[in-house]
Amino acid sequence: MSRKLKGIAAAPGIAIAPLVHFHGTLDSIPTWKVAPEGVDAEGRRLDEAIAAVGRSIVALRRELADALSNHDARIYDAQVSILNDPTFRRDAVREMTLHGCNVEVALQRVVERYEAVFQNMAEAPMRERAADVRDVGRQLVAALMAKDRSKYTAHGRDYLFAADEFLPSDAGILDRAHLRGIVTAHGGKYSHGAILARSLGIPAVVGVDDLMSKVPSGTTVVLDGNSGVVIVDPSAEELAQYQLRLREQRGIDSRVAEVRFQPAVTLDGCEVSLFANVEGVRDLETLEAEVISGIGLFRTEFAFMERRQFPTEEEQVAMYRRAMAGSRGKPVTFRTLDVGGDKPLGYFRTPDERNPVLGWRGLRLCLDWPDILYTQLRAILRASALGHARILLPMVTTRSEVVRCRQVVEQLRQDLRSTGEKFDENIKFGIMVEVPVIVPVLPEILPIVDFVSVGTNDLVQYLLAVDRDNQRVAKMYDPFHPGVLRVLDQIVRATQAVNKPVSICGEIAGDHYFTPLLLGMGYRELSMAPVFLPRVKLTLRSFSIAECQTLAQQAMALDSTTAVRALISDQVRERWSRFLKAGPEDASA
Ligand code: PEP
Ligand code: MG
Helix, strand or coil: CCEEEECEEEECCEEEEEEEECCCCCCCCCCCECCHHHHHHHHHHHHHHHHHHHHHHHHHHHHCCCCCCHHHHHHHHHHHHHHCCHHHHHHHHHHHHHHCECHHHHHHHHHHHHHHHHHCCCCHHHHHHHHHHHHHHHHHHHHHCCCCCCCECCCCCCEEEEECCCCCCHHHHECCCCEEEEEECCCCCCCHHHHHHHHHCCCEEECCCCHHHHCCCCCEEEEECCCCEEEECCCHHHHHHHHHHHHHHHHHHHHHHHHCCCCCECCCCCECEEEEEECCHHHHCCCCHHHCCCEEEEECHHHHHCCCCCCCHHHHHHHHHHHHHHCCCCCEEEECCCCECCECCCCCCCCCCCCHHHCCCHHHHHHHCHHHHHHHHHHHHHHHHHCCEEEEECCCCCHHHHHHHHHHHHHHHHHHHHCCCCCCCCCEEEEEECCHHHCCCHHHHHHHCCEEEECHHHHHHHHHCCCCCCHHHHHHCCCCCHHHHHHHHHHHHHHHHCCCCEEECCHHHHCCCCHHHHHHHCCCEEEECHHHHHHHHHHHCCCCHHHHHHHHHHHHHCCCHHHHHHHHHHHHHHHHHHHHHHCHHHCCC
């Protein structure tokens, strides 16, 4: 019987192969007593190991130089600096002197201590250093034991790498010719392993609870790095479905380069604006401003979550200016702080809630703590002098919330004018449609906003009453539900009636199976993680608007999610196979 496990989608793509367990080498190490006069000799062994590991990290960095961006390659520089840190060596020697242990044991203890310190730090990047220290420790122990960490291989067969975590040094010993995907029990979307997997184009799912105990080595697994789903022992039907998607993906990958710089226009010449979702300043470093229409969603809360305390106004201004510079004059949509729910802020303790996603989150929280909102809005306004900023409010539930926020913005504008501080007088002010009740009252709210962005991740969870992060009901979280489609249609109609721009910034904007439906309803702005842009662009270039309209009407009239999926999959696959045979310019042939 097939089983579905849910993890975090860390690197996109589909992979089907047997999963193979791999383990590190810090677990079983030799132990012996070292007399005081023997410590110097152990110290020399350590120096030799440090030199050897240093050489191998530099070699690995060089080997991966073409595949990794400069930024991602710096992960290895961080490891070299840990290795060469005199305090690290001093601590290991002190451990040997005090406890009369061999260098392997000393290293194990020192590494554990360093890890604990990093893990307790509030900032995510610092916590990430714990994995680097562990990785350096593993490599040193392997070098000391003269163990050549042989390749992670399934002896010439395709495989999925499975481990508690994926560490930077693992990238060097993977059998990349046969590696199809990575799945780990720990790690987050921003763990170094996840960043490397994305950079190397290897599909990955991380954070799958109890992976190593639940899924034996050798089990066939489908890994969906787009949705974070791992299917263990897939049924024949699931296998066939994913094999098809895999073939599609291979075709798509080889064509991606071709469409990157082509315009996002449908077969009948309708232009679609494709925006990027950004989850913090780190994403800006890899953003290709020339291929996007702007940043459609800057999730500012991630920058807040990585810190130990609220960023000051000046710090925020600097961050928002960086985003404006990164988008090279194109619009940047700053969503105000959306913490609470599944995104707690370590330094701002909120009471435990029974239903946090229905609780004190997003705009509700900010309106109760006006200082947070004032500071952020003021910083966005100040940064807006540099270009084209937009303000976006999350989790709006009532019109009065919007009125209050507008008043705050107006007050801030007056203050800035009185002090001669520059800002964009025409800055646009929009709301997210995520709380279902906002949909029927849009006609009353639209006159007081400049644009609307539909946050389908939350909207779908609230419409279906299915927690978006609960793996037990993950199957029921299906945005293709005809009821969801009808609500999306209602939203676009309400905005068209008053001629206000509307975009989608939830994950469905990056799902190319959804593209024809959204275009058919009338959406012309889609904002997604940049990695999904090429597929969406390829898809929209193979449909005309009239075809999309017919499809959307048919889909909305259906009575089940399965029927909608079948209809749309047939259509998209058919375009894809035509496209893959003919080439991007002849998709309609
Ligand atoms: C959404 O809910 O669709 C959205 C874009 O916001 P987030 O995923 O950050 O909740
Ligand atoms: Mg949301």
